[in-house]
Amino acid sequence: MAGGTSGLFPSLAEQKKRIEEERKAAALAAAGKIPYEKQLDVYNAAIRAWGVQAQSWMVVEEMSELAKEICKLQRRPAKSLDALADEIADVKIMLEQLCIMHNVHQLVYDHMDKKIERLAERLGLTEGEK
Numbered sequence: 241m242a243g244g245t246s247g248l249f250p251s252l253a254e255q256k257k258r259i260e261e262e263r264k265a266a267a268l269a270a271a272g273k274i275p276y277e278k279q280l281d282v283y284n285a286a287i288r289a290w291g292v293q294a295q296s297w298m299v300v301e302e303m304s305e306l307a308k309e310i311c312k313l314q315r316r317p318a319k320s321l322d323a324l325a326d327e328i329a330d331v332k333i334m335l336e337q338l339c340i341m342h343n344v345h346q347l348v349y350d351h352m353d354k355k356i357e358r359l360a361e362r363l364g365l366t367e368g369e370k
């Protein structure tokens with residue numbers, strides 16, 4: 241599976257290019273059209289408007305829509321990217337609200353740090369850093 245330029249597993253160079261593109265996108269988002277503080281205002285308003293239970297079910301609904309788009313991607317990759325991005329956006333928005341509803345932002349980042357470090361170790365990416 242290593243090194244392919246087509247299919248589901250991109251080459252390391254392609255992954256690095258994508259990561260760089262994602263970093264640029266994140267930088268744009270950080271300075272983007274809707275500042276994070278404004279996003280939080282909107283998420284909190286949504287939670288107040290529809291309640292924790294309804295927004296919790298929306299998390300599940302949006303995750304199932306993303307799952308469907310991932311499945312579609314296997315059949316028609318070129319046509320599904322916009323729909324995939326749309327559903328990823330929905331899930332990210334709902335996950336932000338889930339973090340707010342349970343006040344777990346920092347806890348999530350703590351878990352992410354541990355998991356990313358463990359993943360890096362499994363991939364042999366941490367040698368020489370210690």
Ligand SMILES: [Mg+2]
Nearest residue numbers: 302305327330
């Ligand atoms: Mg959706």
